[in-house]
Amino acid sequence: MVVYNKYLIIGNGVAGIYCAFNIRMRDRKGEITIVTDENYPFYSRPLITDVMTGKKQADDIVLLPENGYKRYGFTLMKGVQVKKAVFKERCVTTTAGKQRFDRLVFAAGAVPKKIPFEGEGIFYVRTLEDAERIRAYLPKVKKAVVFGGGPIGIKAAYALMTAGIPVNIIISSSQMLSRVLDERSSHYLQVLFEQNGARFWFNSDIKEIVRRKKGLKGIVTDKGEMVPGDILIVGKGVNPNLDIVRNAGVRIDKGILVDDYMETNCEGVYAAGDVAQAKVVTNSNQQSAISNQPSAGSSLSLQGAQHHGGLSLRAQRGNLTNRIATAMPRDDSKMLNVEHRTLNVELASPPFKDVLSLWPVGAEQGKIAGQNMAGGKRVYGGGVGSNSIEYFGLKAISMGITRGEGCEAVLFERDGIYRRYLFDGERLVGAILVGDINDAGVLLHAIRQALPVRGILQSAISSQRSAFPFQSLRGAERRGGLSLRAQRGNLTNGLPLPLRRDCDDNKDSAPRTSEIDSPLSALRSQLSMEVLF
Amino acid sequence: MREIFFIKDRCVGCGACKAACVAEHTKNHHLYDSLSSVPMGRKRRTDRYKQTITEEVPHPVRCLHCDEPPCMEGCISGAIGRADRVYSKWDACVGCFMCVMNCPFGAVLPFFNKAVRCDQCLFTEKPACVRACPQNAIVYMESNEFEENERKRRWRDKTQKEIPLLKAKA
Ligand SMILES: Cc1cc2nc3c(=O)[nH]c(=O)nc-3n(C[C@H](O)[C@H](O)[C@H](O)COP(=O)(O)OP(=O)(O)OC[C@H]3O[C@@H](n4cnc5c(N)ncnc54)[C@H](O)[C@@H]3O)c2cc1C
Ligand code: SF4
Numbered sequence: 001m002v003v004y005n006k007y008l009i010i011g012n013g014v015a016g017i018y019c020a021f022n023i024r025m026r027d028r029k030g031e032i033t034i035v036t037d038e039n040y041p042f043y044s045r046p047l048i049t050d051v052m053t054g055k056k057q058a059d060d061i062v063l064l065p066e067n068g069y070k071r072y073g074f075t076l077m078k079g080v081q082v083k084k085a086v087f088k089e090r091c092v093t094t095t096a097g098k099q100r101f102d103r104l105v106f107a108a109g110a111v112p113k114k115i116p117f118e119g120e121g122i123f124y125v126r127t128l129e130d131a132e133r134i135r136a137y138l139p140k141v142k143k144a145v146v147f148g149g150g151p152i153g154i155k156a157a158y159a160l161m162t163a164g165i166p167v168n169i170i171i172s173s174s175q176m177l178s179r180v181l182d183e184r185s186s187h188y189l190q191v192l193f194e195q196n197g198a199r200f201w202f203n204s205d206i207k208e209i210v211r212r213k214k215g216l217k218g219i220v221t222d223k224g225e226m227v228p229g230d231i232l233i234v235g236k237g238v239n240p241n242l243d244i245v246r247n248a249g250v251r252i253d254k255g256i257l258v259d260d261y262m263e264t265n266c267e268g269v270y271a272a273g274d275v276a277q278a279k280v281v282t283n284s285n286q287q288s289a290i291s292n293q294p295s296a297g298s299s300l301s302l303q304g305a306q307h308h309g310g311l312s313l314r315a316q317r318g319n320l321t322n323r324i325a326t327a328m329p330r331d332d333s334k335m336l337n338v339e340h341r342t343l344n345v346e347l348a349s350p351p352f353k354d355v356l357s358l359w360p361v362g363a364e365q366g367k368i369a370g371q372n373m374a375g376g377k378r379v380y381g382g383g384v385g386s387n388s389i390e391y392f393g394l395k396a397i398s399m400g401i402t403r404g405e406g407c408e409a410v411l412f413e414r415d416g417i418y419r420r421y422l423f424d425g426e427r428l429v430g431a432i433l434v435g436d437i438n439d440a441g442v443l444l445h446a447i448r449q450a451l452p453v454r455g456i457l458q459s460a461i462s463s464q465r466s467a468f469p470f471q472s473l474r475g476a477e478r479r480g481g482l483s484l485r486a487q488r489g490n491l492t493n494g495l496p497l498p499l500r501r502d503c504d505d506n507k508d509s510a511p512r513t514s515e516i517d518s519p520l521s522a523l524r525s526q527l528s529m530e531v532l533f
Numbered sequence: 534m535r536e537i538f539f540i541k542d543r544c545v546g547c548g549a550c551k552a553a554c555v556a557e558h559t560k561n562h563h564l565y566d567s568l569s570s571v572p573m574g575r576k577r578r579t580d581r582y583k584q585t586i587t588e589e590v591p592h593p594v595r596c597l598h599c600d601e602p603p604c605m606e607g608c609i610s611g612a613i614g615r616a617d618r619v620y621s622k623w624d625a626c627v628g629c630f631m632c633v634m635n636c637p638f639g640a641v642l643p644f645f646n647k648a649v650r651c652d653q654c655l656f657t658e659k660p661a662c663v664r665a666c667p668q669n670a671i672v673y674m675e676s677n678e679f680e681e682n683e684r685k686r687r688w689r690d691k692t693q694k695e696i697p698l699l700k701a702k703a
């Protein structure tokens with residue numbers, strides 16, 4: 001077997017780190033170099049909004065401290081930018097000189113979508129450095145403007161609101177989180193946000209920025225309205241970070257195109273994370289072009305909602321849940337509401353590829369890329385666009401196709417719980433769960449594996465429960481037919497084959513799984529009852 | 534690695550396992566302490582025994598301690614780790630519920646702003662629920678051993694049930 005022993009990982013995000021650990025699991029001796037242009041070790045990108053408001057310190061969100069890198073033999077090159085890459089020559093040019101490699105993974109993440117304005121008081125949220133900069137600026141801020149109603153923008157807005165700063169949110173579509181939630185569920189959230197002091201400007205764009213002598217005064221929208229605020233935070237979504245690889249010889253569409261093994265068209269060059277355009281099972285983005293008409297009976301007026309909310313037991317538990325309950329109608333006639341709509345969009349056929357800028361997707365892609373770089377042959381099962389959010393105590397999870405006007409939707413709504421399942425025939429293709437998120441993972445799994453679960457879910461709804469007998473999805477276990485372990489392998493690998501042990505060709509040199517599995521097992525020795533609970 | 538298995542038809546729904554689980558996850562392993570302990574989450578760990586719709590017997594939702602845990606891949610705060618068994622750190626959890634979204638077995642349960650899951654009683658020889666069950670409905674063994682046992686048991690049950698039935702007909 002050829003020994004590839006120089007691995008280069010561009011990107012110190014979740015995809016890069018998972019890749020490094022999975023290389024190390026199979027190849028103990030290989031040199032692993034991780035290049036990042038940031039000045040921090042691996043940290044949790046989604047948590048930077050907490051650093052931004054000062055709720056957490058930068059050190060708190062570091063997931064792998066620098067001695068962790070040493071322990072696993074990774075060389076971390078901090079603050080080193082990759083300038084140019086020519087993958088055929090097996091060499092990349094960085095600010096710290098040339099780096100040769102045998103196998104490379106490109107996991108350079110994404111860059112925020114820019115707006116055509118610059119200057120003091122305008123910030124993006126993508127890196128820890130951005131967050132620190134905003135934090136230094138916040139003492140001057142009395143009111144903030146957030147531009148963008150996607151997960152990042154809303155997350156930033158929520159962080160500011162919990163820090164006591166009133167927020168004005170400018171959104172270019174007609175609802176918040178339009179890619180993630182449907183009209184109704186986003187309305188619940190909107191009501192919650194408004195009750196907590198946020199103001200929304202929908203269908204608007206930035207036309208002009210009004211400045212004071214120092215800093216901002218406000219933003220003028222394209223409709224001519226003035227939105228006051230002394231900081232502008234832009235969270236309009238992200239684009240894959242492709243600048244360095246445009247002429248590097250890899251095929252690019254929206255992101256870097258990869259095959260089922262996460263390999264690009266250049267041999268030995270892999271891509272993972274926010275830059276990679278990989279297989280997806282279903283994706284909410286693909287149907288965003290279709291117009292969304294509110295379904296009959298789903299127009300939610302705030303007054304009505306409060307009226308219906310009454311004081312359920314749920315509401316009496318506490319202030320937070322109380323607020324949710326008032327945002328949610330409690331109208332029993334709407335409990336079972338099955339919409340039938342005509343199919344005007346073809347669902348994606350399985351080899352559909354797209355960029356998914358999500359943490360778990362990045363982790364899984366990094367894992368697959370790492371194992372394949374070290375000589376394995378693992379197939380990537382395909383991602384599902386999915387998101388989990390929690391604002392003001394209201395939990396919501398959406399997955400798969402959420403705006404599928406083409407599919408049949410089944411609604412469940414009761415006592416502060418809203419669930420919407422989208423079916424294509426017997427198959428579940430998307431779901432939105434608000435209030436009660438139990439068993440979301442089982443649904444995600446059903447979407448991934450295209451399981452025919454419609455009967456189970458509908459019978460659960462008609463017996464007026466949001467929960468469903470998910471054990472019946474695991475019939476095999478109950479019949480005792482399949483070995484649990486084999487079944488678990490199937491499920492967690494996304495695809496039945498090949499399992500890790502099947503493609504472990506240098507088994508002896510691989511350390512035990514328990515030794516190296518996650519950045520966290522570094523902490524194992526420090527584990528005690530106190531830490532855990 | 535040994536795992537926890539649940540044998541449904543032995544369960545009488547006494548709830549001893551719930552109580553044991555609660556007690557195990559308080560500082561001095563005392564049931565009454567758990568009522569007053571902060572965070573209350575420990576008390577609510579009982580949620581992991583769910584009542585399913587089709588079966589009136591509570592069914593324990595136990596984690597399978599996956600080889601490549603999807604819950605760990607989803608965790609944005611590094612609260613979930615794997616060291617033989619998959620564990621999650623209460624303090625580090627930020628309540629993003631990515632793990633709830635990713636676990637294909639529904640084994641992670643949201644509780645206010647933290648996620649709770651079975652850790653197979655990391656610090657004990659035998660999990661508390663297994664020790665507590667008076668009916669032996671929860672067992673702790675290797676999976677192939679369990680399969681073997683289960684097959685035998687089912688066969689026995691089947692033959693035992695069928696004999697009286699035949700007699701009655703004749
Ligand atoms: C505020 C915020 C909140 C989020 N919340 C969620 C959430 O709740 N759920 C969710 O699923 N996802 C969320 N995401 C998205 C998630 O963080 C990303 O999908 C994930 O971090 C992508 O990981 P990655 O490894 O692909 O890229 P990144 O984490 O972006 O890592 C890119 C790495 O590449 C390095 N790099 C880039 N260019 C160069 C260069 N030229 N030279 C050298 N190094 C370079 C960078 O330094 C960095 O280390 C959020 C993102 C943000 C910004
Ligand atoms: S919580 Fe779920 S995904 Fe995580 S290890 Fe347990 S069974 Fe596997």
Ligand code: SF4
Nearest residue numbers: 608626627629630632
């Ligand atoms: S809820 Fe807690 S344990 Fe689960 S993924 Fe989020 S931080 Fe990790």
Ligand code: SF4
Nearest residue numbers: 554651653654660662
């Ligand atoms: S093994 Fe321990 S943590 Fe898991 S359910 Fe049983 S008692 Fe609870």
